[in-house]
Amino acid sequence: MNASNFVEGVDFTLYLILGISVFFLIGITFTMIYFLIRYSKKRNPVATNIEGHTGLEILWTVIPTILVVIMFYYGWTGYKPMLNAPEGAMEIEATGQMWKWTFKYPDGKVSDSLVLPVDEPVKLNLKSPDVLHSLYIPAFRLKHDVVPGGNNSMWFIPQKLGSYDILCAEYCGQLHSYMLSTVSVVGEDEYAAWLKSSPDLSNEPPGLTLLKKNACISCHTTDGTRLVGPSFKGLMGRQENVLIDGNEQTITVDRDFITQSITEPNAAITVSYQPNLMTPYKDILSDEDINKIIDYIQTLK
Incomplete structure (x- = not known):
């Protein structure tokens, strides 16, 4: 039993293309070795002028074309069913x-x-x-x-x-x-x-739940280590050098600054951190949600 309904079609196409590729890899490699030996200077001291062969040229044009069409056919027939989900899915x-x-x-x-x-x-x-x-x-x-x-x-x-x-x-x-x-x-x-069922969040601060839900802790840690953005640990009341309209200023982090950083993250960028990475949460988090997040950050001393 395959893990999904598309495994068989994808695997067949993969093995088909792999098989054709390996066949020609081996065939062309042996042909090259044959020509190296057959027409080496020792065996063929006077260079032989080999004229073109119309039949051979047609053959090595038609066969690859047929193989490419075959590979495209199986690739397309395997891909097309993936485009439209059945009704009721x-x-x-x-x-x-x-x-x-x-x-x-x-x-x-x-x-x-x-x-x-x-x-x-x-x-x-x-x-x-x-x-x-x-x-x-x-x-x-x-x-x-x-x-x-x-x-x-x-x-x-x-x-x-x-x-x-x-x-x-x-x-x-x-x-x-x-x-x-x-x-x-x-x-x-x-x-x-x-x-x-529902996850047991009875012992988890609401602000932490919101940070997890909105993937905030993917960029900001709670233990002081550095990631994409400043760590939340010890953030409240800390002095930070920030860039505002291109000018560097020293500010003390308070509730208003954190609120602005959540709703307008590019208004003030902490020095040494890259701008334009964080999504504005102005239309995602309510004022109540933001206050819960700040309340939790205040506990991270």
Whole structure:
């Protein structure tokens, strides 16, 4: 049993192209070796003028053309079914954001990993709020670009129970290689139970939950180490050198500055950090959400 309904077609096309390539690699290599020996100076001291051969030229034009058409045919027939999801497929919004995958289910549940019922068609609507990503599930033989502002989608039928890797196949910045997740294919009953469950956040500060949900901790750490953006640890009350309209200024970090950094991240850039990387959250987070985040940051001494 294959992991998805597209494995067989993709693998067949791959093996077909690989087989043709290896055949010609071996054939051409042996032909070259034969000519090196047959027409070496020792065996052929006087150069032989070999006239053109019309039949041979037609042969090595027609055969490659036929092979290319065959490879294109199987490639197209394997790719075309991937374009249109069947009616009734479960639609899940898959968001790629530096450097995290997030999946939103039809009932509103959000998860950082993909859980799917076996043998049910699934359509992933691909979104990105920042840069270009590419959702890649090797075991399913599927990869599709996640373009900011685009409306790309991909679909498949998971056919085999198990857990499979999800990767980002498009370089998207410093922590690209850490943009990992999993897809778990489970039985119908197990999926229904998972869908009704909710993560235990009873001991987690609301601000931390919001930071995780919006992938903030992908760029900002809570332990003082440096990533793409300044660490949240000890941030409140710290003096920072920032660039405002090209002029360097020293400011003391307070609630107003953090609020501005969340809603207008390019208004003031901390010196030694790169601008234009962070997405403005003005229309994503409410004032209440921002206050919860700042309350949590204040606890990180």
